[in-house]
Amino acid sequence: MAKVPVQFTLNGSEKAEFIDSGTTLLNALRDKIGDTSPKGGCHQGTCGACSVIIDGELRLSCLTLAETCDGAAITTTLGLAEGGVMHPLQRAFLDTFATQCGFCTPGMIMAAKVLLDHTPNPSRDEVIEALSGNICRCTGYEPIIQAVLRAARANSQNAA
Amino acid sequence: MAIRRGRGVAAINYPTGMNLGGDPTQALVHSTPTGNFMVTLSSVDLGQGMKQIMAQICAETIGVPTDRVVVDTADTDTGPHCMGTFASRGTHRAGNAVIQAAREARQVMLEVAAEELEVNASDLETDGQGNILVKGAPQKSISIFDVALSAHFKRGRSISGRGMFLIPRSYPEKETGAMKPSTCYAHACTVAEVEVDDETGEVTVLTVKNVFEIGRALNPKMVEQQLVGGSWMGISHALYETTEPYYPNRDHGGTDFNQYLMPGPGDLAETKIIVLERPSADGPYGAKGPGEMCANPQIPAVANAVFDAVGVRIDTLPITPERILRALKAQAAN
Numbered sequence: 001m002a003k004v005p006v007q008f009t010l011n012g013s014e015k016a017e018f019i020d021s022g023t024t025l026l027n028a029l030r031d032k033i034g035d036t037s038p039k040g041g042c043h044q045g046t047c048g049a050c051s052v053i054i055d056g057e058l059r060l061s062c063l064t065l066a067e068t069c070d071g072a073a074i075t076t077t078l079g080l081a082e083g084g085v086m087h088p089l090q091r092a093f094l095d096t097f098a099t100q101c102g103f104c105t106p107g108m109i110m111a112a113k114v115l116l117d118h119t120p121n122p123s124r125d126e127v128i129e130a131l132s133g134n135i136c137r138c139t140g141y142e143p144i145i146q147a148v149l150r151a152a153r154a155n156s157q158n159a160a
Numbered sequence: 161m162a163i164r165r166g167r168g169v170a171a172i173n174y175p176t177g178m179n180l181g182g183d184p185t186q187a188l189v190h191s192t193p194t195g196n197f198m199v200t201l202s203s204v205d206l207g208q209g210m211k212q213i214m215a216q217i218c219a220e221t222i223g224v225p226t227d228r229v230v231v232d233t234a235d236t237d238t239g240p241h242c243m244g245t246f247a248s249r250g251t252h253r254a255g256n257a258v259i260q261a262a263r264e265a266r267q268v269m270l271e272v273a274a275e276e277l278e279v280n281a282s283d284l285e286t287d288g289q290g291n292i293l294v295k296g297a298p299q300k301s302i303s304i305f306d307v308a309l310s311a312h313f314k315r316g317r318s319i320s321g322r323g324m325f326l327i328p329r330s331y332p333e334k335e336t337g338a339m340k341p342s343t344c345y346a347h348a349c350t351v352a353e354v355e356v357d358d359e360t361g362e363v364t365v366l367t368v369k370n371v372f373e374i375g376r377a378l379n380p381k382m383v384e385q386q387l388v389g390g391s392w393m394g395i396s397h398a399l400y401e402t403t404e405p406y407y408p409n410r411d412h413g414g415t416d417f418n419q420y421l422m423p424g425p426g427d428l429a430e431t432k433i434i435v436l437e438r439p440s441a442d443g444p445y446g447a448k449g450p451g452e453m454c455a456n457p458q459i460p461a462v463a464n465a466v467f468d469a470v471g472v473r474i475d476t477l478p479i480t481p482e483r484i485l486r487a488l489k490a491q492a493a494n
Contacts, residue, residue, distance in 0.1 A: 046417035097385040101207030128425045135417065138207055140392025141425035143385065 008072045010035065011079025019066050025059075026050045028066035029076065037078040037106045041135070048134030051107040052076050058114040077106035080113070088158075089113055092151035093144070100138035107134050112148040120159075121152055161359035165366075166469025170460035171349040174453030175342030176443075177249035183327040185249075186240035187257035189218060189265045190320035195290070195308035197222060197265065199231045202239035203254045208451060209382045210250050216378055217255045217444050221262035222269070223286025224304060248449030251378065252344055255444030257323035264321025272311045272319065273302050344440050346448040347373040350394075350457035352429075356469040358488060361481030363466060365395050365429035368458055372433065375440040375448030387433045387454045394458025396423055399478050 003018035010033065017032050026043075029035045029052070041049035043062045050062040053075040080087035086094070089109050099105045108131060115122055115130035122130070127148045136144060177183045188200040199218050205211045215229040222229075233239075242254060267281075273292040274281035277300060285295050292307060294300040311317040332339040353366040370391050377383040400421040404413045414420050439446025459477065467473055472487035 042417045044416060044418070097381055099207070100209075100385065100389060131425045135422060135424065137393075137422075138389045139385070140389040140431070141428060142388055142392070142431065145425060 004067050006067050006070050008069045008074055010074050011076060017066075021067060023066045024062055025052070025054075025064040025066045025069055025074075026061035029061060029074075035076050035078050037076045039103050039106060041103065041107075046135075047104070047107075048111065049104050049107040051110040051134065053110055053114055056114075056117070058111055075110075075113075077109050080109070087113075088154045089116070089148070089151045092147040092154065096143050096147040096150060098139060098143040098147035104134055104136045108136065108144055112151065115148070116152055116155060121156055122148070124149065161357075163355050163357050164469040165353070165355050166465040166467065167351065167353050168461045168464025168466070168468055169349065169351045170457045170464060171347070172453060172457045172460075173345045173347045174248070174449075174456060176247070176252045176344040176346065176449035177327060177342060178247045179327055179330050179341050179343075182329040183243055183249065183253060185242045185253040185257045185325050187214075187254060187261045187323040188240050188320070189222075189258065189261040189323070190318065191265065191269065191304075191308045191311070193308055193312040195224075195228070195304040195306075197224065197229045197262075199229060199258055199261070200239055201231065201233045201254055201258075202236050202242035203250050204234040204245040205231075206245060208245075208250065208386060209379065210245065210254070212382065213251050213378055213447075214254060214258050217258045218262045220445065221259050222266045223288055223292075224290055225288065228290065228304075248346075248451035248453060250449070250451070251447045252443050252449050253325050253327075255378075255447060256325035256442075259323065259444050260325065261321040261323030264323070265319050266321070268311070268317055268319045268321070269304065269307055272315055272317050273307045275315060276302050276307065276310055344375070344443055344448050346375065346450055346453045348453055348457045350391075350461040352395075352458060352461040352465045354462060354465040354469055356466055356484065358470050358484075361484035361488070363399055363462070363479060363481070363484070365399070365462060365465075367430040367432070368395060368461070369432040370434065370454070370457065371436060372450060372454060373436040373438055374450035374453075375443050376437050376446030377435055377450075378445060378447050380435070383435060383450055384433060386450055387435070388431060390450075390452075390454030391431050391433065391458060392423075392428065394455040395429060395462060397455065397477065398459040398462040399423075399480075402478050 004021045007016045019028050038052050038061050039049035041047035045060045045063045052061045054072050089112050111130050111134055127145050191197050199214050211231040214231045215226050218229045219226040270281040270284045283295050284292050290304050291301050311319050330340040349371045351369045355364045440448050472491055474483050
């Protein structure tokens with residue numbers, strides 16, 4: 001079968017690949033481009049570990065065909081740090097011990113980033129709602145909720 | 161028909177490791193030419209923090225800062241033998257092996273330092289910051305960096321050590337059946353408060369208050385992290401999770417996350433954690449295994465709270481609305 005050309009921006013840099021038609025964005029990112037920050041947990045859209053941001057929206061890369069992303073701007077957790085300085089969300093996850101095995105962490109951070117991009121000072125309930133599509137086995141969620149709230153406070157202090 | 165409130169308490173003791181045929185773990189420690197220390201293990205860090213704890217234990221024993229230690233784990237083809245990371249045994253078994261290996265490496269390190277300083281090795285001590293000093297005369301000192309360089313390039317010594325921690329197999333006494341199947345018990349007690357809707361059978365956990373006795377907490381923040389996650393997991397086991405949600409037959413079981421019920425961030429009970437530190441006699445720096453036991457006492461505590469609320473004993477997990485309603489029906493029929 002003929003390969004399909006696809007071009008998109010990943011974390012600010014141009015990517016162009018020939019992929020098999022029907023390849024998921026998750027597999028294209030991990031296997032073709034080498035960005036393994038989105039994780040394949042369930043491959044059916046129920047765990048949230050593969051979450052990425054496409055044109056500002058939170059999307060499940062395991063349910064998104066790569067060829068539908070032509071021309072899109074994609075952000076993954078790998079692209080959050082700037083110049084070796086961690087993103088406030090990454091910093092907050094570290095400081096609040098919000099990871100253990102780490103498998104859910106990139107998806108959690110993507111979900112949290114979209115929340116904070118739209119709602120810089122979320123309530124606890126808004127954080128819970130934003131994370132409700134993501135499953136975590138280890139932490140009991142509370143440290144993750146605290147991390148997102150802490151990152152929001154850090155952002156508002158920087159803006160002030 | 162009403163929402164009924166109940167409170168349940170449960171206490172557990174929980175062993176560290178297992179003993180079905182002897183329970184060994186080995187560790188190797190060696191210095192690099194620049195005086196960093198490498199710990200080689202076959203134990204796995206699966207997110208619980210094994211590498212951090214082993215680095216702390218090695219650093220404490222040798223007398224260097226923790227960031228001078230690198231831990232390499234889990235290559236069973238090439239690493240020293242470990243039974244594995246399970247049964248809450250990692251910190252206790254591997255930690256004891258690392259202490260033994262680090263002590264041997266420290267002894268060689270002090271011997272090389274003694275040659276360099278022209279003193280007796282037994283007169284030397286470490287300052288924990290990367291230096292070796294003469295006791296009582298700290299102006300006479302040498303950095304561990306220089307000791308390692310000397311060992312490697314001048315003295316021809318390997319600053320290294322071997323550690324082997326074994327809990328031997330325990331056989332039952334023929335007359336009494338007494339044996340020691342496990343060691344180093346951790347303890348916990350949980351009080352859970354629930355609301356049970358006696359019309360729908362639905363259980364809501366309002367609060368869960370846990371006390372854990374886990375020996376010495378070698379890294380208190382990581383212990384807290386483990387206990388918070390474990391407490392939540394215990395409630396999840398009590399009320400939700402099963403691979404066999406349907407019956408009568410296993411073929412009807414779930415196959416994926418769509419059919420495996422696991423609570424999300426919206427289903428959290430108010431949780432309190434209290435840690436009691438009572439260092440264990442045989443643990444590395446007094447540690448026990450807090451890993452799995454922290455997800456256990458919530459289960460009987462929730463079952464007892466359900467009994468307190470609606471007067472039925474659910475003896476099969478998870479405690480689903482259906483099981484509660486069936487039990488209430490049976491109770492009414494009697």
